[in-house]
Amino acid sequence: MPHVVTQACCADASCVHACPVNCIHPTPDEPDFATAEMLYIDPDVCVDCGACVGACPVGAIVPDDRLTTGEQVFLDLNAVLSTPSRPYPPQAPVPPIRRLENDRGRAGHPLRVAIVGAGPAALYTADELLRQPGVEVTVFDRLPVPHGLARHGVAPDHARTRSVTDLFTLIENQPGFTYRLGVEIGRDLGVDDLAAHHDAVVYATGASTDRPLDIPGAGLPGSMSATQVVSWYNAHPDHVDARVPLDHERAVIVGNGNVALDVARILATPAHSLAGTDISPVALEALRGSRVREIVVLGRRGPAQAAFTLPELIGLASRDDIDLRVQAPDGIDPGAASDRQRSLMLDCLADVAARPPRPGSPRIVLRFQAAPVEVLGEDRVQGLRIAATELTTRDGDVRAVPRPGTEEVLDAGLVLRSVGYRGVPVPGVPFDPATGTIPHRGGRVLDRPGGSEVPGAYVAGWIKRGPRGFIGSNKTCARETVDALLADANAGLLGRAGAAGR
Structure with a gap:
């Protein structure tokens, strides 16, 4: 089988x-x-x-x-x-990574590397480094617990995905691995302190904030980021006491990526079904008293440009306790797909759109070609003004343009923005505000975009490449960075700054 x-x-x-x-x-x-x-x-x-x-x-x-x-x-x-099948070699090639050529470990002078951040990118980087002889790794993070988005970004009802932390535990148990948690770089330690006591520093701080929603009323109470809600129900120390108003029958999420679907699903799931998960007790108690019965997930563009993935859609569509609806003004055309997975997604959306309603069940509405215009309310959110959009193509990119005279108001007590993550600068480390990343060349930190390399400084993960990819995408990213670091170590370019600190 x-x-x-x-x-x-x-x-x-x-x-x-x-x-x-x-x-x-x-x-x-x-x-x-x-x-x-x-x-x-x-x-x-x-x-x-x-x-x-x-x-x-x-x-x-x-x-x-x-x-x-x-x-x-x-x-x-x-x-x-898998159809049609393609010719493949008998075994998948394993990507090579260079070896640390010197004899530092046996000479009593290990290669000491600091990693700033304790999420997936940091742990994969540590794993690749600790496979080398004579390497010691210290992982710094401002939070008292590690694992970043793998702990605080995965929905509590996705137990399988959260189990990736078991792999991280194996990495942490390797000889040469040390944590320094509750230490914030720029407050408790500076980048110069790290450089003085380590041969190299890898910044893997991720993308810890969200992109803003630049419309009037976005600052009203009840208008917040989906990231905050995810952190709230996952007991993130910064957000465990966040106030998420659940006293209105409708919530609206602007953006239709996987995070938006996660939040919509959690808000629509009966509290008793979440009781056996890792959800925050504070959030669980709030959800027990929730009045939310409909969650509208807005996408500016059409179904063919949906940001969520096929497996997430299939998982949501398979729920028999949720009334999943689809609103696509221009219809759903599987022929508009760019690949097989996208075609299957459109087929799935078409099947959902043809379903009869499920009266009495909490409803999630995937609404396409709708753009937010203004968050409405006086002292708190009372609704969201939206406008229908039409799609145009420019330089191969499909864009959504509001249609004049098509505005309407959705009554709502909660408006969540889910339009992407963004990196935060580390004090003393170069940062490109245009991309929200640390400028780099092949994982080596640059003093400015397109500038010169900063000796002994490296970057991995979302703060390196932007918020894209999955948890394991950081493994390939980390390998590139570690390969660059080892090349510099083999060339004798590391260890000079740290020598005075030992």
Whole structure:
């Protein structure tokens, strides 16, 4: 019996390299790996050995005879994605990484690396470094607990995805790994302090804030970011006491990525169904008294440009306790898809749009071609003015333009913006405000965009490449950065700044 991938890919690729017959695709060396929303297993090649099951850090691979009712759709999805099959080598190539060539470990002078941040990018970076002889890693984070968005950004009802922290625990237990939690760089320590006591510093601080919603009324109480709500129900120390008003029947989320779907699903899920998850007790109690019965998820563009992924949509569509609705003014055209996964997504949206309503169930409305104009209210949010949009194409990019005379008001007590994450500057470290990232060249920090390299300073994760990709995408990103760091160490370019501090 073949095995089946049953959720969005974490992009770690451990399963790919564990497979002895190269039946899991796309692999990291294939051009569509970086953009694939999920991997698939070719049922004609799979030999049912189960090696991928143990390798997957989020428990997403299941034998086809153990699929739940809600997962059966992934059996067909894997088969569709693997057709037509392509010629593949017998085994997926493992990307090489250089080795630390000197004898520092045995000479008593280990290569000491500081990593700022304790999320997935930081932990993958630490793992790659600790595979080398004679390396010591200290991970700094301002929070008292590690794992970043893997802990505070994954919905509590996605237990499989949250289980990636088990992999991080294995990394933390390696010899040479040390945490310094509750330490904020720029407040408790400066970048000069780090450079004085370490041979190299890797900044992996992620993208910890959200992009603003630049419309009138966005500052009213009850208008907040979806990021805050996610942090609230995940007990993030900065947001555990946030006030999320749930006293109106409707909430509106501006933006339709996976975070928006996560928040909509949590708000629509009965509190008793969340009681067995890792949700914050404060949030659970608030949800017990919630009056929210409809969550409208707004997308400026059409279904073909939806920002959520196919597995997230399938998971939501399979819920029989939620009335999922789709509003697409210009219809849903699977022929407008850019690839097979996007075509399957449009097919799924069309199926949902054709469903009869489910009276009595909490409702989530995926509303396309609708742009926010103004958040309405006096002392708090009372509604959102929106306008219908029409789609135009410029330089191959599909854009949404408001249609004059089409404005309407959605009554709501909560308006959430979910229009993307953004990096925050680290005091003393170069920062590009245009991109919200640390400027770099192949992972080496630059003193300005396109400028000169800063000796001994490196960057990994979302603060390096912007907020895109999945948890495991940071593994490939970390390998590039570590490869650059090791090249500099082998060339004798590291260790000079730290020598005076030892």
